[in-house]
Amino acid sequence: MSNCKTILIVDDSRFSRKMIRAFILEDHGDWIIEEAESGEDALEKIRTIVPDLITMDVNMPGMGGIAAAERLREECPMAYITLLTANIQEAIRQKAAKLNIGFMEKPITKARIQQLLAVLGASQ
Numbered sequence: 550m551s552n553c554k555t556i557l558i559v560d561d562s563r564f565s566r567k568m569i570r571a572f573i574l575e576d577h578g579d580w581i582i583e584e585a586e587s588g589e590d591a592l593e594k595i596r597t598i599v600p601d602l603i604t605m606d607v608n609m610p611g612m613g614g615i616a617a618a619e620r621l622r623e624e625c626p627m628a629y630i631t632l633l634t635a636n637i638q639e640a641i642r643q644k645a646a647k648l649n650i651g652f653m654e655k656p657i658t659k660a661r662i663q664q665l666l667a668v669l670g671a672s673q
Contacts, residue, residue: 553581560586602631607636
């Protein structure tokens with residue numbers, strides 16, 4: 550099995566997407582990273598890629614992160630999906646648990662991204 554992973558970063562903030570990308574590529578320069586700025590964009594992206602990991606913001610214009618994660622779970626049952634969000638309400642955590650997806654608070658830090666990547670067995 551190849552150690553190269555495919556990551557889909559879904560966040561309406563270009564800055565957040567670039568930070569996540571940079572932290573991943575620091576340790577895993579050969580990984581394939583795709584970005585989506587909305588839930589709709591993410592659903593379009595999975596027509597051409599099969600992600601191992603999907604990071605998902607919650608509050609985005611159009612299709613929000615919870616609805617997108619639900620659809621992505623159906624389309625990509627083997628992908629690890631996690632909410633990476635500043636929205637830390639208990640209701641959001643419960644929805645994540647119900648959908649069997651991860652939950653991680655922003656702000657985005659290298660340590661948090663490394664913790665997330667450890668789920669893929671890719672920690673260094």
